[in-house]
Amino acid sequence: MKTLTKDYPLQLSGDDSPIVRFQNVTKRYGELVVLDALDLDVAEGEMVTIIGPSGSGKTTVLRMLMALEKIDDGVIYVNGEPMTHMEKNGALVRASKKHLRQQRTNIGMCFQHFNLFPHMTALENCIEAPIQVLGLSKKEACQRAEELLDMVGMLEKCHEHPARLSGGQKQRVAIARSLAMRPKVMLFDEVTSALDPEVIGEVTQVIRKLVAKHNLTMLMVTHQMGFAKEISDRVCFFFDGKIEEQGSSSQLFDNPQKERTQQFLSAVLEAG
Amino acid sequence: MFDWRWEFVWQILPRLLEATGNTLLAAGFGYVIALVLGLVFALAQRSHFKPLTFATRETVEFIRSTPLVLQIFFVFYVGPQFGIMLSPWTAGMIAIGLHYASYLSEVYRAGIDSVPKGQWEAAMSLSLGPVRTYSKIIIPQAIPTAFAGMGNYLVGIFKDTPMLSVIGVAELMHTANSIGSEYYRFLEPYTMVGIIFLLISLPTASLLRRTEDRIRKKIGLRSR
Numbered sequence: 001m002k003t004l005t006k007d008y009p010l011q012l013s014g015d016d017s018p019i020v021r022f023q024n025v026t027k028r029y030g031e032l033v034v035l036d037a038l039d040l041d042v043a044e045g046e047m048v049t050i051i052g053p054s055g056s057g058k059t060t061v062l063r064m065l066m067a068l069e070k071i072d073d074g075v076i077y078v079n080g081e082p083m084t085h086m087e088k089n090g091a092l093v094r095a096s097k098k099h100l101r102q103q104r105t106n107i108g109m110c111f112q113h114f115n116l117f118p119h120m121t122a123l124e125n126c127i128e129a130p131i132q133v134l135g136l137s138k139k140e141a142c143q144r145a146e147e148l149l150d151m152v153g154m155l156e157k158c159h160e161h162p163a164r165l166s167g168g169q170k171q172r173v174a175i176a177r178s179l180a181m182r183p184k185v186m187l188f189d190e191v192t193s194a195l196d197p198e199v200i201g202e203v204t205q206v207i208r209k210l211v212a213k214h215n216l217t218m219l220m221v222t223h224q225m226g227f228a229k230e231i232s233d234r235v236c237f238f239f240d241g242k243i244e245e246q247g248s249s250s251q252l253f254d255n256p257q258k259e260r261t262q263q264f265l266s267a268v269l270e271a272g
Numbered sequence: 273m274f275d276w277r278w279e280f281v282w283q284i285l286p287r288l289l290e291a292t293g294n295t296l297l298a299a300g301f302g303y304v305i306a307l308v309l310g311l312v313f314a315l316a317q318r319s320h321f322k323p324l325t326f327a328t329r330e331t332v333e334f335i336r337s338t339p340l341v342l343q344i345f346f347v348f349y350v351g352p353q354f355g356i357m358l359s360p361w362t363a364g365m366i367a368i369g370l371h372y373a374s375y376l377s378e379v380y381r382a383g384i385d386s387v388p389k390g391q392w393e394a395a396m397s398l399s400l401g402p403v404r405t406y407s408k409i410i411i412p413q414a415i416p417t418a419f420a421g422m423g424n425y426l427v428g429i430f431k432d433t434p435m436l437s438v439i440g441v442a443e444l445m446h447t448a449n450s451i452g453s454e455y456y457r458f459l460e461p462y463t464m465v466g467i468i469f470l471l472i473s474l475p476t477a478s479l480l481r482r483t484e485d486r487i488r489k490k491i492g493l494r495s496r
Binding site: 066067068104115128177181 | 388397398399400401404408409413
């Protein structure tokens with residue numbers, strides 16, 4: 001096991017400590033450096049959108065935070081505690097599977113291709129993990145799932161299998177499934193990219209609702225610049241595994257400072 | 273030349289039917305062993321513990337690359353030299369169960385590999401543990417893909433039970449041989465054995481096909 005190249009705090013404390021911190025996070029696929037010593041803090045309740053050209057590492061940020069893959073260097077902290085690592089005899093060592101499972105309960109993730117369990121109904125999709133992982137009774141889990149399915153407008157179809165749902169409906173169920181774990185941080189990985197244009201609105205509407213009514217921290221990767229501009233507290237423009245530029249959505253979209261940001265934005269806006 | 277004697281057929285039929293029971297029993301027992309052991313092999317090959325993965329893969333390769341009849345002889349005749357005395361039935365079940373387990377492990381593996389990566393990631397993102405992930409998410413989706421192969425090997429193991437006759441398990445082939453050597457007539461017993469095998473194999477295969485479709489529908493996957 002490789003030891004960490006620098007000193008990292010064993011935990012984050014203080015009232016202003018971020019709910020998510022990437023500290024010096026590096027991820028390589030062979031020779032290719034996908035994330036290059038990334039530092040990123042996200043405050044509780046903040047909505048951060050990540051934009052950038054393909055291959056810039058934006059989806060990787062979310063995948064690392066969900067701990068779907070191992071990082072090569074650095075530490076990710078969630079809720080003050082190290083996620084990718086854990087304390088052992090006063091030092092940080094790589095997280096065990098159990099520690100990762102525990103830490104993942106703080107985070108919910110929605111995927112581009114929904115990844116609903118096809119052999120379960122919408123409701124069963126939403127109660128499986130709350131029962132197995134959080135130890136809820138079936139009754140409690142069903143009640144929680146029904147509330148959430150109602151919020152995303154899918155209560156009527158709660159006994160349907162995913163094969164009988166449209167893309168937008170599947171994504172709304174997937175959002176409810178993640179929320180049923182009561183995560184502190186929600187990750188949206190290009191959740192509208194696989195959808196037909198006419199159903200994108202039903203998914204963005206659900207995200208709007210979450211922003212308005214719940215104090216959830218959210219990280220979103222998207223290609224929908226209009227939606228990103230409207231909803232984000234902060235927008236990060238990624239280029240080559242680094243944050244090239246970040247700022248409030250009006251700063252970044254209306255008055256980008258860096259040349260690469262300007263080029264990217266004019267290219268995507270031209271494409272419509 | 274063609275001298276088919278019906279009265280001889282009726283005379284030997286009860287013995288053949290009794291032996292059919294043994295054949296079905298051998299196929300059934302052997303298949304259950306193969307199903308369970310095959311899953312163990314398949315999961316062991318996916319383990320992160322490298323020596324276990326390696327040992328299992330080599331064992332499976334070894335069993336698949338040597339003839340079943342040799343394995344049957346080996347378990348039955350070589351075992352006693354090491355103090356392992358097994359009845360023909362036990363030795364036969366171990367040999368045929370192991371043999372088909374190694375084939376079924378490949379079927380399971382293909383089934384598990386057919387489940388999209390996103391399903392693992394979704395299970396991971398919901399913090400489901402390995403046991404739950406396999407039992408509730410992955411295996412239920414792997415079964416429809418694996419089912420066709422599993423069915424083929426059920427028919428396969430049934431058709432391979434005559435090999436147990438070489439160590440004296442009183443199944444159909446063994447009984448037909450005995451009848452032949454008692455009466456010096458082989459046409460009727462062997463023909464009857466063939467017909468009995470056909471009468472069982474064909475309906476089983478068609479039942480399996482229909483069941484496969486039903487399973488796919490039931491778990492909400494498209495039928496092929």
